[in-house]
Amino acid sequence: MLYTIPDYYHEFTCVAGKCEDTCCAGWQIVADEASLEKYKNETGTFAERLKESVNWEEGTFKQDKDRRCAFLNQSNLCDMYTALGEESLCRTCKLYPRHIEEFEDVREVTLSVSCPEVARILMNKKEPVHFLTYETDEEEDYEDFDPFLYSKLLDARDVMIDILQDREKKLNLRAVLILAIARDLQECIDEEDIFSMDDVFDYYQAEEGVREVKNALAEVDYYTYSRKMFQNQYQMEHLRADWESYLQKAEKLLYGNANEKIDRKRYVELQQEFHAWMAKEMPEYEIQYEQLLVYFISTYFCGAVYDGEAFAKAQMAVVSTLLIHELLMAQWMKQEKVLDINDVIDTVYRYSRELEHSDSNLNLIQELLQESNE
Template identity: 70%
Template sequence: MLYTIPDYYHEFSCIAGECEDTCCAGWQIVADEAALKKYKKVTGSFRKRLRRSINWKEGTFKQDKNKRCVFLNDENLCDMYTALGEKSLCRTCKMYPRHVEEFEDVREMTLSVSCPEVARILLGKKEPVRFLTYESNKEEEYDDFDPFLYSKLVDARKVMIDILQDRSKRLDLRVGLVLAIAHDLQVRIKREDIFSIDDVFEKYQTEKAVQFVEAKLSEDENYAFIKKMFRNQYLMERLRDDWEPHLLEAESLLYGDIGCSDSEEQCTKYKEQYTKNKQEFHTWLNTHMPDYEIWYEQLLVYFISTYFCGAVYDGEAYVKVQMAVVSVLLIHELLMAQWLKNEKMLEMEDVVDTVYRYSRELEHSDPNLNLMEKLMRRDLLSWFKKDE
């Protein structure tokens, strides 16, 4: 078994009670069967509390009226951990924020940016992320697994990450090249022409390809697309009660009256104001937070490294890349809204807050991830139409 981790993996250490948004609140914690069997055997003074604090039928820890785990005390520390030790924790609590993607003979491990401390580590990282590998003797087999396609997806992911980390090019150009690679890769997967995938890698590492993508970028109308992507978020399952009010406020700040039921002239004014705000925001970022493109690069690498190779199971390579790009676009929009709300100021904690809150809503709901991919199939970027 080959294990892969990002180079910042071992930098993480849970800050427990110091965390501004503990993972032990707001989510339903599901305990694994082994942990539940262990809890039934607990003796001593903590036994009674343990018994009444678990929904044994559902296999979950109960929550109080504020949706906090009943084991979470007022100092945001776990009473079970204090009473029974680290080994008493269920798999969910032991693993988070570690995230695992499994393939035949490969286990890719990362840290989820839904954790504020992980978001802080990744966004504070100036150097390009590198991926480390190590081996164990464990072997596993998976049904319906195409090792040849997987190997090509791994190659494609490396090419895309290398392009994203080439800081000699503008970030929008790097993103365009990666989308173009994913598009042409998808065409070959659809046609079952996997053997020609290497031609795609060569094609988009030429000056001619750069010129092609630059032309497409200049033609693209981004406003309507990103506005539609923003509103797609309302279609998703809500994991936190405060997320939809946050989106509604951000949408109003960004695009004017929600729904734009006013006249065409009024809608045009909203668009002009959005364009003006966006230009001013970019100028402000370049002056006060010049590393913002590095944040976006790190997030793009995070999303692509985490999800792209999952296309070996469903063949959906392009939608996974567009999901990564759209996620970073939405984070950018939410940051601009926060900047407007703060009277055109932004702190690093605002950035961390936006990233981890967005990640929690998307990445910790399988229905949301599935819906996001469905929306990416439906709402392609305007200069990538479905191939005949």
């Protein structure tokens, strides 16, 4: 088995009760069968607490009215861990914030930016991310796996990451280049013409392809597109009680609600002012967005080997980074046009939790993006 990890993987250490948030609230924690069996057989003083705190029918940990795990105490520490030790934790709790994508003979392990500490590491990282590999003797069989498509998706992802990390190009050009590649790759997948994928890579790495994308950028209506993508978030499952009101306040600050002509002009002016402020006061912001784009592409793009939806996965990476940008601009406006690195970290991990802690949200955003392409 080949394992892949990002180069900052070993920088992570859980800060436990010192964390500004908790990973044990806001989402349903599902326990694996082996852990559930162990909990059923517990006979010590913690046995009654286990019996009362597990939803045995669903195989999940119960939550209180604030959606906090039944084992999470007021110091944001786990009572099960304290009583029974680390080995008592279910697979979900042991792994988080590690996220695993599995392919034939390959496991890709990333760190989820839904964890504030991971977001802090990645948003402070200045160098381009690299990926490390190591091998083990494990073997597993995968049915209905297309190794040739997977190989081409790997090639595509390498090309996309190379483009995203080319800091000689403007960030919006890099983002739209990977969208153009994914769009054309999707046509190859739909037409079962996998052999033409190499031509797509070559075209968008050459001057002609870059020029085409630059011309397309000039036609983008950022106000309409950003607002439409922003409003998609209301269709998603909201994991935190305050998320919808947070979105509503941000939407009003960004896009207004009175007169489209006036609101559009105001948005363009605000966007220009925000970009100028960021370039002066937080010049590393394009690096932070680059790291996010690489994170989403590296984590999800090759999953297209299972559903064939390469374009939607590339779109999710770009749209997620765009939405984080929009939320940051709203925060900047709310705070009288000031931001700092903690605002960036907070926005990144909060957005990620709403998206990545819900399979239904991950599926929905892909469906919405597919519909927007029709």
